[in-house]
Amino acid sequence: MIKTKDLQKNFAVRVKSGRFRREKRVVEAVAGVSLSIEAGEMVGYIGPNGAGKSTTLKMLTGVLSPSGGEVEVCGLQPVPQRTRLALRIGVVFGQRSQLWWDLPLHESFALLRHIYRVPAAEHAARLRRCRDLLDLDDFLDTPVRQLSLGQRMRGELTAALLHGPRVLFLDEPTIGLDVVSKQAVRSFLAELGATGDVTLVLTTHDLADIERLCERLVVIDHGRVVHDGTIEALHARYGSRRSLVADLSSPLPEGFVLPGATLVGVEADRHRVTFALDGVTAGAAVADLVTAVAIRDLSVVEPDIEDVVARLYAS
Amino acid sequence: MGELRAYVALAGAQARSAFSYRASFLIELVGNVGATVFDVLSVLVLFRATDRIGGFDLPEALLMTSITSSGFALADFAVGNVDRLKTYVRAGTLDAVLVRPLGALPQLLLMDLPMRKMLRVVFGVTVLAVALGLNDVDWTPARVLLVTLAPLSCAVFMGSIFVISASLAFWWVESGEIGSAFTYGGRDFASYPITVYGPAFRGLFAYALGFAFVAYQPALALLGRPDPLGLPAWAGFASPLVAIGAATVATIVWRIGIRQYRSTGS
Amino acid sequence: MAGKDASVLTISPDSPKRSSITTFGALVGSGFRRYTTYRQATIAGTFTNIVFGYLRCYVLLAVAASTLGGRPAGYDREQLATYVWLGQGLLSVIMLWAWSELAERIRTGDVAADLLRPVSPLTAYLAADLGRAGHAMLTRFIPPVVVGALCFPLHVPARWTTVPLFLLSVLLAVVVSFGCRYLVNATAYWLHDARGPILLWVLGAGVLGGLYFPLRLLPDWLAATLWLATPLPSILQTPLDVAAERDGPAMQAGLVGLQACWAVVLLTLAWIVQRRAERRLVVQGG
CATH class of the missing domain: 3.30.70 (Alpha-Beta Plaits)
Known part of the structure; x- marks a missing residue:
């Protein structure tokens, strides 16, 4: 479902050196990541701040073009085939909203149906399911700007799933949520993953997300993969007992x-x-x-x- | 077809968002009309002191002002939003746009459809009608065609300038107000007969950047006046071509800009 | 704090008046320094102001060229050029554009943090604005004036008193502009969303402040009414007329005196509004 080979991303940063001179320095945000994720897998992608998690995710979703290496998602090249890929993936950014700030939640959903050109019956069925699982009914008529963070995140999850994506990318989906909302998001994702229909890739700083959801854990640091395997394998490797x-x-x-x-x-x-x-x-x-x-x-x-x-x- | 419906749905959503702040919407509506009224008012006030500016009398100058102001209002309504690109680049909103299955530019434009700017177009066109009435235009089929094409060409041209100025944010996020020197500055430039400007400044804005063809040359062609600056009479009819040229440049700059964003991120 | 006892802070032994002047000075300084970090925006804004300077200057000179005697509204060519280029320089000093910092803080509720400080918000914002204006005077006033002087003949003051009077007039203009902006922003205490009032301010201040055209081009009765009944001409037109020596010394001083009156009136109004807003905030909660 997702294949990368030696994926790289370099940024040129201008650094002040001396009073007026500026030096160009190349920063390797992602320095050769090779991954292969099969359909239906649930993968946790973790690393310290600035490790290159978000950059990788942006390359997988077609927002950034790689500086080197190969990448293929759902059999497509993310940047050149961006709009076709967009129909097959769902993305949730924990820290920025995909919803229409001033409109009631249900209008955002209706709008997404047009944007993704989803047949009405399919759309209704998926929405029905999300409403049940995420308890959306209480705030469907509330403008997004008035939702609590937990409610908004449940809305974001729904929005990312209404077009039936094959892959769901989640960038820190539980950031800033209270304990109850975190639980709700996790059990929803767990249920989603259990169906095996959707491939899930999530970045997080809350390792409880990983323990609850992911079989497989990819740890990245300084742009390189330092661990790729199960949580047990990680424990075994680092001698945790x-x-x-x-x-x-x-x-x-x-x-x-x-x-x-x-x-x-x-x-x-x-x-x-x-x-x-x-x-x-x-x-x-x-x-x-x-x-x-x-x-x-x-x-x-x-x-x-x-x-x-x-x-x-x-x- | 499905894509078009998606854009229509997006536009509708933005209109509803705007109406959700009813009081602000009304005040901004009034304010926006006010801005256009003041632009025209400025010309009237200047003509209190003299009967000719740059060799043109009030009705003639008003014709140039009104072509510019109706075309600019149309451009601002349709693509003026794009100048918020730098905010979107900084806030990362552009990422959310890029993961959707629609074109990036149309989505950005529809992210905030400024209904409040609608009335300005109406006002601009009204002034244009008044200016045409004040002038003694010798109507020919060619001139009828020109009078409809001129504001539209102006809108396309100004819209292109908006997109090009905004694209600057792909390379220089802190570009701040520099874009307004060419968008609002260009509008002010084209609102007056270009004979008033010094040769170097006029050379840059009027001919190198093309602002002479926004209102000045079409107005001369409508009035049947020879150009004191020496361009032939058909120059007035060149404005659609200049507009298409500008739109082409804008498209290229935008494409390169998006590629630049993709390779540098935010 | 390293190496010090965790002692209780005491009130400084300075006299209250002296310490409040020190505080005010520190606030002015921080306003100044804050803007030194926006170097790129300063360059971009200056460029734009210069482009508009050329536009306005050429148009006004064209008006002068075809006016009988070449003196529209009593300005000669050099005075008009001075009017335009000093105006382009002063634009950022007096900040004629939208300023919504306070309104934003009110909207988000952050203003509560301002109320916790021992300095009243009005004083703190005034100090920061003076610092900002000082920075703008050094960085954004000079370039357009230099460009204008290189490309057009500017008016050289005939009386030495014009220079100090101009500087005083600029200071008063900043205070008057600040007072207006503060009041406009403070509407957010009641309206919650001050975008509308801010838009009206930007419009009104531009036209009635004298940015689009010198107000003297208007009929005399209208210009006089604007000057006396609104603070807007005191924001831009007055310092520019002072610098261009449009009027004799008595009128010049009179206009600056009028500015001073407006400054006092507006600051008093802002003070009253702030107090009422605070009382409302305390009673009703944010």
């Missing part, structure tokens, strides 16, 4: 060793300890631990994706 947190009735004895695990945290006068599980199951570790000390409370903590990604960005 589950851990065992235990509250003890008596302090942990000095020199205690739990086979297959490493002691990584000691708190509250050795009454609370944390072990990272290296090559042992949680069950085995717990069994070993109870035989040695009396335990009051116990929990197994999943590895935190934020930590992994933070380590990845830092390296």
Whole structure:
């Protein structure tokens, strides 16, 4: 569905050097990204600020032309075949609106039907579905400028889907939303992805979006792909581990060793300890631990994706 | 055909948006008519001090002013919006335009259809009719054709100037007011007989940029007056050609500009 | 704050009057500096003003050329050129165009932040505007005047008093223009959307301020009425007439005196409007 090969984008930036002189410097925003995304995949595209996420997305949607490499979306060249591609993709920019600011939401939808030349019956069916799933009915008659951010984002999602796109690009769709709206957007996207009809590519800074939605994670930094694979693969690669947190009735004895695990945290006068599980199951570790000390409370903590990604960005 | 309907729908939506601020809409409507009224008023006031400016009397000058002002109002109504391109480039609105299945320029123009500018066209045409009545025009079929073509050519020409000036934003986002030197400046230039300007300034605006053919030459042809500056009588009939030339240049500049935007982003 | 105790801030020991003058000066300075960052816009705007200078100058000179005695409305050719080119320079100083900063802040509710400051918004905006005008005087006034002087014979003042009087007149013009713009923007407190009033201001100020043509071209009774009944001629026409020495010394001084009256009246009005708006804001909430 999406194929890029050694995709590049350079920007020339003029930098002040000295009082009047300006030097031209080339910045590589995207420095050779090769991706292959199949139909129906849900891909999270993440990276620190300025890593080249939005630039890649703009090249995939036909807004920017690449400086080098090849790109193909839905079998089309994004820039030369922009209007044809536009009919097959949907785009949601979290930080700017695609809707008509002063018009009621439903008028924006009606207008999009004309712009994308969607048959009335199809349009109505898709709108019906979005209205149900996203609870749009309460604010369909409200001008967009009066909607809350969460309501507006639900409107934006609908607007991007009314022409039945094959690929949906989402640029930070949950930015600035409250917890409830985030949940609503995520479960809607999850449901959408589950049908397998739509390929989903989303950039985000909220890794909970990724955990909830994406099987596959592409991490980009300084314009290069530094990871492409499942979240589990990322954890495995960066050695992130589950851990065992235990509250003890008596302090942990000095020199205690739990086979297959490493002691990584000691708190509250050795009454609370944390072990990272290296090559042992949680069950085995717990069994070993109870035989040695009396335990009051116990929990197994999943590895935190934020930590992994933070380590990845830092390296 | 479907595409045309899409544009019509877009235009309708913009009209409804404008009406959603009813009070502002009315005030802006009045204000816009006021602006055109003042342009004509300025000419009348200047003629209080003298009976000839640059060798032309009031009815003759008014003919030039009214051709310019009706054509400019039409151009401003249709494409004047494009001067907001720099805002769109800076705010990234252009990206949202580029992911839709329609042409970028028509979408931008329809993003804010300035209904409030409509009345100016009506006012401009009214003044043109009055000016024609005040002058003793010897009507021939060619002149009837010219009097309908002249304001339209002026509109196409001015519209092209609008697009070219706005395209500057693709290369220079902070270009600020520089475009108005040629759009509004061009309108003011063409509102008076070009005989009033110094040779170098006139050479640049009138002939190099083509503003002589907006109103001055057509007005001479309508009045049957020889050009004191020496161009032949048929020069007045050249204004549609000059307008087509300008439109061609504008199209090319816009295309190159969009490509430039694509390769540099915002 | 590094290396300092987190002590409670105290009121500065200076006398209140002196410290408020310092504050005002600092605000003026920040207004000035803010505009130094808009260098490209300054260049673009200056270019445009110069193009319009040529247009207006040629037209007025053509009027003079065909007027009996060559003095339309009492200006000779050099005075007309001075009128046009100084006018093009002053345009940005007195800011005849749309200024909607305050109206925008009212519309978005950001104005609440202005009310939290210990300086009244009117004072703060006036100071910033004086700083802006100072910057414009240095960067945007001089280029059109230089271009005009190179291409056209300008009027050289015959009386030395004209120069200081002109500068005073420009300062008063900035204050009068500011007062008008502030009042126009303040309508947003009540109307929520000040675009209409701002548009009317831009229109009115351009024509009745003397930008399109010298107001002296109008019938005398009309010109006099405009001068006395509206502040608009005090914004552009007065400083230009002072510089062109269109009138004798007494009339010159009289016109500047009239400007001063308008400045006081408008600032007082703005002060009253601001107070009422604040009370309304406090009572009804943003």
